[in-house]
Amino acid sequence: xxxxxxxxxxxxVSYAAGALAVEVAVVAATHLETCPHCRTRVQDAERIGGQLxxxxxxxxxxxxxxxxxxxxxxxxxxxxxxxxxxxxxKTAPYGDDDRLPAPLHPYFGASYRALKWRWMAPGVHCxxxxxxxxxxxxxLKIGPGRSMPVHSHGGTELTQILRGAYHDAxxxxxxGDVADLGSxxxxxxxxxxxxxxxxxxxxxxxxxFPGWLARRLQPLFKL
Amino acid sequence: MPSDLTxxxxxxxxxxxxxxxxxxxxxxxxxxxxxVAVARLRDRASFMRLYDHFMPRLCLYLRGLGNPEVVAxxxxxxxxxxxxxxxxxxxxxxGAVSTWLFRIGRNLHIDRVRRExxxxxxxxxxxxxxxxxxxxxxxxxxxxxxxxxxxxRIEELPAVQARLMRMSYFEAKSHQEIADELGMPLxxxxxxxxxxxxxxxxxxxxxx
Numbered sequence: 001x002x003x004x005x006x007x008x009x010x011x012x013v014s015y016a017a018g019a020l021a022v023e024v025a026v027v028a029a030t031h032l033e034t035c036p037h038c039r040t041r042v043q044d045a046e047r048i049g050g051q052l053x054x055x056x057x058x059x060x061x062x063x064x065x066x067x068x069x070x071x072x073x074x075x076x077x078x079x080x081x082x083x084x085x086x087x088x089x090k091t092a093p094y095g096d097d098d099r100l101p102a103p104l105h106p107y108f109g110a111s112y113r114a115l116k117w118r119w120m121a122p123g124v125h126c127x128x129x130x131x132x133x134x135x136x137x138x139x140l141k142i143g144p145g146r147s148m149p150v151h152s153h154g155g156t157e158l159t160q161i162l163r164g165a166y167h168d169a170x171x172x173x174x175x176g177d178v179a180d181l182g183s184x185x186x187x188x189x190x191x192x193x194x195x196x197x198x199x200x201x202x203x204x205x206x207x208x209f210p211g212w213l214a215r216r217l218q219p220l221f222k223l
Numbered sequence: 224m225p226s227d228l229t230x231x232x233x234x235x236x237x238x239x240x241x242x243x244x245x246x247x248x249x250x251x252x253x254x255x256x257x258x259v260a261v262a263r264l265r266d267r268a269s270f271m272r273l274y275d276h277f278m279p280r281l282c283l284y285l286r287g288l289g290n291p292e293v294v295a296x297x298x299x300x301x302x303x304x305x306x307x308x309x310x311x312x313x314x315x316x317x318g319a320v321s322t323w324l325f326r327i328g329r330n331l332h333i334d335r336v337r338r339e340x341x342x343x344x345x346x347x348x349x350x351x352x353x354x355x356x357x358x359x360x361x362x363x364x365x366x367x368x369x370x371x372x373x374x375x376r377i378e379e380l381p382a383v384q385a386r387l388m389r390m391s392y393f394e395a396k397s398h399q400e401i402a403d404e405l406g407m408p409l410x411x412x413x414x415x416x417x418x419x420x421x422x423x424x425x426x427x428x429x430x431x
Contacts, residue, residue, distance in 0.1 A: 009424075010398060010416035013388070018329045019395040043318065044424050049329070049392050050321030051373055058279035066279070069296060073274060073303065077267060081308050156398065156409075182410050204399060 003035045005170075005177035011158070012038065016045030023129070023137035023202035027158040029103035030200060031178040101162070104200060108139055112198075117141055124148075135204040142166070142189075142197045150188040156204050157181045164197030166190055252276075253367045254320040262310040270310075273320065274303050281328050287393040288332050298335065302327040319370055332395075376423050384419035387412060 007015070007028055014020045015028050032039050098112050107129035108115065117125035123143035128136065142148065144164070158180055165174040166189040173179055173189075181187070191197040254276075257269035278299055285295035305327050306320075313323065380388065390396045390404075398416070402409045 008413065008417060009420040010413040013416050013420050014391055014398065017391040017395060018333050019391050019397055021397055041424065043322075045420065046326055047318055047322045047373065048377070048388070048420075048423055050319055050323070050325035051370070051377060052389070052392050053280055053284045053325050053328070054277070054321040055374060055377070056280050056283050058283045065296075069278070069300060070271075070274070073300060074267075074271070076300075076304055077270070077307055182413055204397070 003031070003037070003176040003178065005173060005179060006035065007031060007038050007041075007158075007178055008180040008182075009041070011156075011180055012041050012045050013048075016042050016049055021135045021202070021204045023135040024156060024158050024204060026103050026107065026137060027160050027178070027200055027202040030101045030160045030162075031176075033101050033103065034176040035178075104139075107137060108200075115139070135202060137200070137202050139198065139200050142191045142199075144191055144196055145193040147190045148188060150186060157201060159199050159201040162198045162200060164195045165192045166197050166199075167192065253370070255315045255367065258310065258313055258320045259315065261307065262313050265310075270307055273306065277321075277324055278303060281324060284325075284393065285328060285332055288336075288395050290332065290335075294335070298328065298331045301331055373423060376425075380419055380422065384415050384422070387415050388419050391416065 011020070011024070011028060015025060020028060032042065100108060100110055100112060108127060115127060117127060120126045120140075123146040125141040126138050128138045142164075158178065159173075160178045161173050161175050163175055165172065167173065168187040168189045170179065170181075170185070170187060254273060257266075257272050260266035260269040261273070281299035281302055282292075282295045285298050286292060290298065302324055306324060313320075377385070387401060390401050396404070398409055398412045401407070402412045405412075
């Protein structure tokens with residue numbers, strides 16, 4: 001898998017800074033599993049973070065408290081080292097056909113077959129993660145050759161393609177690709193014929209559908 | 224060659240000259256030697272030098288993220304203790320000590336404030352480069368030179384870009400929060416951050 005559509009640099013910066021809404025971070029991490037290009041760029045963003053932290057000027061005089069902390073640290077150096085944790089087995093992403101990407105496990109489980117899809121609109125099924133706090137995290141399954149309503153987003157939409165494919169004005173999106181869309185983008189994804197398109201999307205604000213049909217669909221989406 | 228190359232010699236050999244066209248930015252120091260001494264020799268003096276430099280900076284960072292003073296101190300102590308305990312895993316080719324500490328501090332903070340199951344696991348796994356990424360052929364000296372160049376680029380960022388980077392890294396503000404706070408359109412926030420990163424990254428990755 002060699003993704004052609006990547007995370008926006010502004011998303012990479014916020015990911016590395018720990019500043020993304022958790023829903024968006026989960027989708028970003030799902031993309032990173034499959035994308036060496038973006039992984040390298042996250043490391044760059046972390047290096048920038050390290051540099052920023054190192055070059056702050058803590059203009060604090062040494063206090064008694066700091067001396068205490070320093071002494072406490074020296075004492076802790078004598079403690080025996082904790083046993084090295086067993087290295088987490090790195091399962092090849094997507095190696096097992098039924099296995100969901102690891103970042104999705106806490107929200108959707110580990111198996112595609114075990115997913116409990118709910119009907120949402122003709123040809124569209126979804127599962128919404130229950131325990132997220134701020135935005136929306138959902139998996140979508142869109143039947144082949146379907147056209148989604150034209151929509152834009154109040155905030156950010158981040159969508160990672162897991163199976164199948166779709167195209168829209170921005171190009172062709174296949175497994176491994178991520179669509180990192182800002183509020184200025186209005187698009188109408190059309191899934192390719194053949195297989196259903198399965199993707200995972202994070203939204204940090206509600207979708208906006210223009211047009212009368214879309215307005216009638218909006219309550220169905222309950223987004 | 225400029226005369227500012229007489230840095231503190233590394234305990235593991237002579238310092239190599241770093242080709243820099245203009246004087247080094249303030250306070251740029253190569254911690255690789257101390258870190259390697261901690262990793263290989265469990266050298267306490269080297270560790271405490273790292274501690275003395277990074278402890279107040281990590282505290283400042285963690286306080287900025289909204290932690291009360293005492294919590295920030297606890298998290299910073301924990302981060303530095305992990306540096307000591309896991310030093311054997313340190314690979315100078317993978318990045319600066321500051322990058323490693325930044326990652327540990329950030330993860331400890333996120334772990335504390337967000338009770339979301341996936342976050343830290345996700346961050347830690349994404350932070351682990353695979354073998355082909357580790358095989359990047361940077362010598363320590365080149366790495367250090369990059370470090371210096373990066374610092375200069377940070378200092379030369381346009382004011383708006385620098386401000387948004389700081390709000391992202393030091394206050395962990397989302398794009399939307401930044402937009403709201405500054406009364407700036409969301410798209411503008413993103414494009415400033417995008418430009419800032421690409422500007423800095425050109426130096427991080429050499430000529431790209």
